[in-house]
Amino acid sequence: MTRDGKKLQVLKYPNPILRKKSEPVTAFDDELRETAAEMFELMRAERGVGLAAPQVGIGRRFFVMNVTGDPADDIFVANPRLGLSREKEVGEEGCLSFPGITTSVKRAAEVEVTAQDLSGAEFTFVARELASACVQHETDHLNGVLLYDKMSAVSKLQNRGLLKKLEADFGAGDEVR
Numbered sequence: 001m002t003r004d005g006k007k008l009q010v011l012k013y014p015n016p017i018l019r020k021k022s023e024p025v026t027a028f029d030d031e032l033r034e035t036a037a038e039m040f041e042l043m044r045a046e047r048g049v050g051l052a053a054p055q056v057g058i059g060r061r062f063f064v065m066n067v068t069g070d071p072a073d074d075i076f077v078a079n080p081r082l083g084l085s086r087e088k089e090v091g092e093e094g095c096l097s098f099p100g101i102t103t104s105v106k107r108a109a110e111v112e113v114t115a116q117d118l119s120g121a122e123f124t125f126v127a128r129e130l131a132s133a134c135v136q137h138e139t140d141h142l143n144g145v146l147l148y149d150k151m152s153a154v155s156k157l158q159n160r161g162l163l164k165k166l167e168a169d170f171g172a173g174d175e176v177r
């Protein structure tokens, strides 16, 4: 539960909240820790490998990720700065805000991440392969950049039915908040 007692939910495309650029995290407090714990739980329940704050309607620069499924590999990342390798890799990506859709995305194969943890302490790690793509995908969310923007014209055509359904569901008002 968040402080106002509402359970967090994943906002779906085309909710305009997903398009907003998030603000830096400045308060490393109990509320942030509770929100992060709930986001890890939600990410697992939805079988995702990453979940960014704007996807649950919070306009702050943080995300949670876990690419192995082992709780020991949970990573909380706030205010990330990325050092991207020049080497590129293409992989299939999905997004909890685009249920049912995957598309191939070209990403830096390796990324060095400098960020803050839940206590506000700075830490650095190097992410490769799936973890590298995940870090870049979640950081895109913090800048209002979505999987849709990475889809080729062909991919948009192939996924037209699912995109139209998401647009219709949103138009129906379920996700407006």
Ligand code: CO
Pocket (backbone or CB within 6 Å): 094, 095, 096, 097, 137, 141, 147
């Ligand atoms: Co996503």
